[in-house]
Every structure is written in structure tokens, then in C-alpha cells.
Amino acid sequence: MISGEPGIGKTHCAEALADVAEDQGALVLWGRCHEEAGAPPYWPWVQILRAYVDASSLDEVRLNMGTAAKDIAALVPELLDSSHHAQQAPSAIADSSPARFRTF
Ligand SMILES: Nc1ncnc2c1ncn2[C@@H]1O[C@H](COP(=O)(O)OP(=O)(O)O)[C@@H](O)[C@H]1O
Ligand SMILES: [Mg+2]
Numbered sequence: 001m002i003s004g005e006p007g008i009g010k011t012h013c014a015e016a017l018a019d020v021a022e023d024q025g026a027l028v029l030w031g032r033c034h035e036e037a038g039a040p041p042y043w044p045w046v047q048i049l050r051a052y053v054d055a056s057s058l059d060e061v062r063l064n065m066g067t068a069a070k071d072i073a074a075l076v077p078e079l080l081d082s083s084h085h086a087q088q089a090p091s092a093i094a095d096s097s098p099a100r101f102r103t104f
Contacts, residue, residue: 049076
């Protein structure tokens with residue numbers, strides 16, 4: 001976690017770290033928070049998951065999502081196209097505590 005006042009260099013630091021990680025073969029995925037109200041639920045994670053699905057092979061996605069694919073597909077419906085684990089319709093992003101706990 002990088003924290004600090006605006007303009008102190010958090011983004012710059014994260015980008016420099018990401019460059020090093022990518023040079024060493026890591027997959028770096030970005031999610032950015034929206035400053036105004038009205039962003040979709042879990043918005044930074046939606047961006048990260050979409051980028052992950054785009055960047056990964058079907059086998060890799062399947063392996064890593066496992067039985068959680070159905071819950072994750074509630075956030076990222078395109079997962080349905082690339083995972084046989086998620087053939088049922090995605091569950092709505094329920095407000096219930098158990099559903100939120102599962103998503104986390
Ligand atoms: N180590 C650094 N050396 C020189 N300039 C920097 C450095 N870190 C940040 N900056 C510059 O300072 C400004 C604010 O940095 P930024 O990473 O956007 O801050 P934050 O994300 O914390 O608000 C940017 O213009 C950035 O290029
Ligand atoms: Mg920043």
C-alpha cells in the first residue's frame with residue numbers, strides 16, 4: 001500500500017515499480033478509482049479482472065477462477081465467454097452479506 005498526500009509521487013512510484021515488475025515477467029494489471037459518485041460496484045476490480053481475462057489464456061483463467069468463476073462473472077460478464085465453469089447466468093451482485101463475503 002502506498003499512501004501520501006496528493007502530488008507526493010504515489011502514481012509515479014507505482015508506475016516505476018510496475019515497469020520493473022514487467023521487465024521481470026510479471027503481469028501488471030491496473031484498476032483506477034473514479035473520484036466522482038456513480039462508478040459501478042467494485043469498479044477498480046472490474047478493470048483489473050477485465051484486463052486479466054484479456055491477457056490470459058482460457059486454461060489459465062479456468063485454473064485460477066475455479067468454482068469462484070460464477071461469482072466473479074457477476075462483476076465481469078465476459079468471463080462467461082471464456083470459462084466453462086460459468087455456464088449458468090451470473091448471479092446478480094447481491095447486497096446480502098454472504099454474497100459480499102463470497103465476492104471478497
Ligand atoms: N521521484 C520523482 N522525481 C521527479 N518527479 C516526480 C517524482 N515522483 C513524482 N514526480 C512528479 O510529481 C508529480 C506528482 O506525482 P504523482 O505520482 O502524480 O503524485 P500522486 O499520485 O501522489 O498524486 C508528477 O508530475 C510526477 O511526474
Ligand atoms: Mg496519483
